[in-house]
Amino acid sequence: MLDIKFIRENADLIKEAARKKRLKVDLDQLLKLDEARLKLMKQIEDARAKQNLANSEITKADPTSRVSLILQMTELKSGLAKLEGELKSVITEWKKLMLEVPNVPDMSVPEGDSDADNVELKQAGEKPNFDFTPKSHLDLLGDSGLADFARGAKVSGFRGYFLTGGAMRLSFALWQFALDELIAQGFTPMLVPALVRPEPFLGTGYLPQGAEDLYKTQDGDYLSGTAEVATMGYFMDEILTPESLPKKIVAFSPCFRREAGSHGKDTKGLILVHEFFKVEQVVICQASHEESVKWHEKLLKNAENFVQKLNLPYRVVTNCTGDLGLGQVKKYDIEVWSPGENRYRETHSISYFHDFQTRRLNIRYKNGEKMNFAHSLNGTLVATPRLLVGIVENYQNADGSIRVPEVLKKYLNEDIASGNN
């Protein structure tokens, strides 16, 4: 959500933002409603002022004038009721539109329609040279029984999977490594709920627009697709002290996504699944663009370091406008090299929002006399099983066995054997 004053004063900028993000929003209608809203509010407030004045007179009045005053107020009241009815319907429509207004992408974000238009920022790491034909993770894990997709489907349905032995242990090793890395940097580790009420979803921008992609329970709660939702919800409706900022959280949770509308894509393997796990970086900082940018770069750096320490070849892309969510100002993706597919695959996503989320979530801090909405950012540190793809494919041997990255050996000190372990 944006500040209505900002919207009024920058209507063209926001229209352009919507166009760039390939989103539709009837801004003229919103502005029209806003004008009506202010006008009605003014009328109502004037009437109320009269009423309040009369009320204090009634309290002090003698019995006779009291009766006539009360009579006058009865008349005023019926006119007020009518105005209030009008205002209510205007506000309902106004609020609905307000939730649809996109945040403005940063100047540095390239324009484009989809992820195909994302712009490569850098490539890093060395792609492995195999003296054999590298296998895909599907074969590496599937053939050896480390991943079981047939039983996954039997038990869990489409896109279901089981991970066994080394694949399961590799997941734990990655989570633990990710956690250790960020704890060392002063991030607070947090295990957060995946079962979350609607409010934090509205606040983070996943509702109402993203309802299709969320699993909903019969109690009206939703399963979150990222730990960001609960972590931001943690601070909802709170006033933070400026000294407590930035809040740096490294959150872990299972993640659930319906992936509605992506039925044809990546139907096999561990790339696109309905249920996965994520270690997520979340930062809430003071409300300045510079702070946001600084932390955005820092979160990217953290994720890059993580991938580098695993010695995985990767590239960084700046997401184009059409690939940005409603609230995102800018987003970087990290894509890890997949020898099995001979292409990069997205593994990390790091974005900042300015006060788009905190405004919806009502997360503020007091800066001297002034209340401010904080700024928020988040980014992947590791998502499994997707990152397993890059690891097993880059660390495979000719015989189908898989080595363990050096940095993970303290958590998993044996090869990820192929075969029946």
Place this chain on the structure above:
RNA sequence: GGAGAGGUGGCUGAGCGGUUGAAAGCAGCAUCCUGCUAAGAUGCUAGCCGGGUAAAACUGGCUCGAGGGUUCGAAUCCCUCCCUCUCCGCCA
């Protein structure tokens, strides 16, 4: 699932039809005092939307979980919903 209690400012908590945007305490800020490691005195301190101003001052309205209702007037009465807590049941 059954039974009860309750949702008020940064926190604790009073108020239970008009003088209450809200007592008191805590916390915070300011000034003063004290010569000793902490205490005392006084004052100030909610948010949101408008008007106003260079910025203030000033000023109108709203907000005591949410939404309706009763009333000239509701934190206070009535209804619906949401949420929290306690006990019992169930349970990893």
